[in-house]
Structures are given as structure tokens and as C-alpha cells.
Amino acid sequence: MHTPAPSFARRLSASLITGFVTALVVHAAVVLMYFVSNGASGEALVALNNYFLAASLSLAVLLTIAALLGAFRTWWGAAIAGLVGGIAASALGVLYAVVSSGTAWSDQATAFLFTSLAGTSLVFEVGAVVAALTAGRALWKAALSWSRDVPRRIALVRPPSSRLAEGEITHLERVPVDAELAETQWDGYVAALAAEGFEVLDVAAADDHPDSVFIEDTVVIFGDLAVITSPGAESRRGEITDVRETVASLGLRVAEIAEPGTLDGGDVLKVGTTVYVGRGGRTNGEGIRQLRAILSPLGYTVVAVPVKKALHLKSVVTALPDGTVIGYPKLVEHPGVFGRFLAVPEEHGSAVVVLSDDAVLLSSSAPKTATLLADLGYRVVTVDVSEFEKLEGCVTCLSVRIR
Template identity: 60%
Template sequence: MQTALIRRPGPRLADGLVTHIERTPVDLGLAFEQWQSYVDALHGAAWTTIEVPPIDECPDSVFVEDTMVVYGDVAVIARAGAEERRAEAAGAAETVAAQGYRLVSITAPGTLDGGDVLKIGSTIYVGEGGRTNAEGIRQLRAALEADVRAVPVKKVLHLKSAVTALPDGTVVGYEPLVDDAGAFDRFMGVPEEAGAHVVLLDDGRLLMAASAPKSAELFSGLGYEPVLVDISEFEKLEGCVTCLSVRLRG
């Protein structure tokens, strides 16, 4: 059985950071409903969830993926590129440690956001840009026994704002927002920005945003089963399906 860490939205969600898009009003009540539907979708795919303690003073804390990188039996605790978000890490670290993971922490002057890290087998792509720096990538490489590759991120907030990967390892992305598609061994363009974001529920099912119907149709044609959730209020804060959870080993 697969397990995911989640963290419920706080009352200041609408004040979350926005860097690459125009700020638009967030409906907090709808955001709570959408978050619950996201969690229900995980449960519907036979995942269990563990809640990280809420931290109401941090508007972006629902984006719990940014707090860590989990690989094998190690959880690398991030040091957020945005100073306002660094308080989010402590509670997440305690929660993942309770699941038996060995902790390693990114330290100054390194910065690393979990949303910049795309794992495909033993290869780990890390976006170097606004939130993750070269020193953070160096420390991540030292902490993990893996092939860690830095790739540029300039057009979007995080690497996984631009690309994720299908179960067969093919990287998918919305090409106008991908800085270097050639950095990936296999790349396939998708017709919508939100279509670049998938969570692998299992070998056949992909958790996706409802705002990417054309991409869902594309993936269906490849034999996958898209599971669509409406996350419109989180998309207003540059959020996507990947950043609302940390997927752990079974």
C-alpha cells in the first residue's frame, strides 16, 4: 500500500507567494473542498495518507512536497528558496522521521525546494532557478546514491511546474514553459500547461488536474487512466497536483 504525506490548507492560503503569474482572488472555502477531493482521490486509489501538522501562519504550507525529497530510506529536508517558507520544514521532518526515514538536511547557503526535484528511477533531475541553487543541488547529490542532474528553470516556479514523468519514464511537459527539453532522455510535449503535472497513482492511473482535458485524452490514448481533480484555487498560487503531497514508499 502506498502512503502520502499531506497538509491541510491554512486560513492564510490566499496570501501565498505568486511569482510567475498574476495574482487572482482565492476562494478559501472552495480550496478546502478541492483539497479534500484531492485526498479522497488518493484514498480511492488505495493510498493511505498521513497529515503533517498544520502551520497556519505559513500561507503556502499546503504545498507540502516542497519540504523534502524522499529517496530510498532517506528524506532530505529542504531549505526553502523563499525565506518565508522555511518554517514549514520542521513539522514535515518530524512526520517523515516517524515513518522510519533517515533525515539529512540542506544547510545554508544551499537552498532546495522539493518541487524542483523529479525522480525517474535512479536518475534525479533538479531544477536550478529561483528557488533551488547550485549549492542545494550539490548537497542533495552528496546525500543520495543516484545520478543527480541539474537542469535550468527560468520560466516557471519549480521544475515540476514544467515537467513530470509517466510510469514508463517519459518526461511530459508544456513546451513553451520548458527551458531545455533536450536535458531529458525522453520527452513528450502536451497541449496544456496543467497537462505537464501528473502524480503516478500506480502503473496505470495518473492523478491530474481537471484543467487539462486534452492532455488527459492524450494519456488515455497511450493506455493510461487519468483521474481528474479540480484544483483551480491552488493553480491560482502556482500549485499543481504534485506539490499537494509527498509520496512515500509502500
């Protein structure tokens, strides 16, 4: 179970606290040290404060930027931030002193800069490193806790294209799709997510991409990491551009599957730290290899599963909140791969969206499965997605949930 990515506002507030308070600690320590060594006179205190003020303000800004970029998550990141920030801030402080004095830059000013960096400002630079490693890291962790916001539960969705009926199909016979009914069903699906507390965000419509409503295939979320896919159908590869921009705007880190690798998000089923990936018509071995290389350092185990009887793995199996994998037996080729497996009585009952620890979203075309899951103690929310099911879609395909 992964902690939701902190919102940008939360990270920004924590970064500002870290940067400015750490710089204040450095400023106070350096001024106090020189104040004592210069006889503890009032004039010396004022002069020292003025001398280091520009450098300290510069350090505050630089450390804030470093914190926002995640430097204070590790001790070595904090050390680098302190060292680079201390040197750069000292240089900016000297530059400000020269410019504010009205003196033109000269060789003498350059010599003064280097002399200061290796002399008077050296204590400031060392102090920046020490403070970043101690106060900075402690402040970063504490500030994130103090500024803790209610975790956002975001659902990314994408409006249906007017060309929806032209969408790709592989395992079904093409039948007419009622575009007006599809719009109504999509609205109902979005309303159901909103009613369950999800903040629903629309990705810009892509009318020239008939399958774009099936947004799940374009990105897979792992904590604060968004993996942009490489759709197996060439006609769908243009869908990823707007999705990439949207997840990046949410402050998520972004990784990508590159050609010749192909990967559809509908082939990726996450159960704890195990990631099952369907090897079928839309996802190839190279795509799975790249996903494994991305996720293994994060502690995930990628398990490849052959899929031949359906378009995607998640057309065949999904998981309940407790990690039990459910599926329609006639379509599941390798149920033993999943450990805990529960057969459901209807084909469309194999796809559920987890809404919370005790609630799931299910297609209304699987009433027997709804009864089964309710009997297991789950609250079952049903929606009609029949027009999307005609195109090998299901309830999972129509959104990407970010928790």
C-alpha cells in the same frame, strides 16, 4: 526502482527474532561446550545454564537493538554488534551474579569481573561474534522475508492555511483565491489519493505559513531516505519542522539541505536513478551540490536543469510511470536533457502524480492532456485544483508519496 522502506513493525519483529534466536544459539553452544568439558553431569548443566542465563538474555536485548539500528545489513556491522554485545552482556551477567548473591561491590568483585571477561566468559564473547556473523545475518534476512508486510503507500498531506491567499507567487499575477473552494478541492484531492489505495497522513496544519499546503517543497523521498529541504522562500523555512518529525516517526532516515543551500522539493524530478533538479528562483547551486553529495553514494545521478519560465521544475515537467518526461513545450527550455520527452497540449497537463504503473492523477483543467494520456493506455484520475493553480501550485505540490 527502489524497494519501499520496511515498516517499523516489520523491522521490530525481524530484530526480535534475530536478537533472541542468535543469543539462544550462543547460550546453547557455550553451555554445551562447558557441559561436555565438565564431565556431562546434570548438576553441571544446571549450574552452567544459570551462570550464563543473565548474560544470554542481555545479549538478546543488545542484539535486538543492534538489528533494529541496521547492524546486520553488513558483515562488519554484525561483527561489531557481536563483539560489543558479547563483552557488554558478559559484564552484565557477572554484575547480576554479584548483585543477586547479596555481596557488596568491592575490589574483589571488580577483579572477578575482569578475570571472567578474559577467562570463563571469553568463549561466550567469541561465540557472540561468530553467531552474529553467521546465524545473526541469516536470521535478519530471513526474518525480514518471513515478516514481509504489504508495502505501505503513504501520501503525506497538509491542510490549507486560512492565509492561503497570501502565498508567495513569482510568475503569475495575483488574483483572488476562494478559501472555501480551496478547502473543498483539497478534500477532493485527498479523497482521490485514498481511493487509489494511499494511506493519507496529515502533517499538522501550519496556519501561520500560507504556502504550507504545498508540502512537496519541504521533503523529497528516496527509498528509505527523506531529504528535508531548505526552501528558497524565507517565509517557508518554518514549514520543515513538523515535516521532519513526521517522516522520522515513519522510520525513514533523514538528511537535510543546510543554508546557504536552498532547495524546493518542487524542483526535484525523479526518473529511475536519475534525479533532475531545477536551478531556478527557489533552488540554488549550493542546494543542488548538497543534494548531489547526499545521493551520489546511493547510486543516483543528479542532473541540474535551468528553470526560468516557471516557479519549479515540476511546474514544467513531470514523468509518466514508464519514465517518459512530459511537459508543455512553451515552458520547457531544455527538452533534450530528458531523453524521452512528450509534449502535452496544455500548461497544467505537464504535472501528473503517478498512482501506479498504469494510472496517473491530473488536473481537471487539462482535458486534452487527459485524452492524450488515456490514449497511451493510462487510467487518468482528474481532480480540480484551480485555486491552488492560482498560486503556482499543481497536483504534485499537494502531497509527498512514500512507497
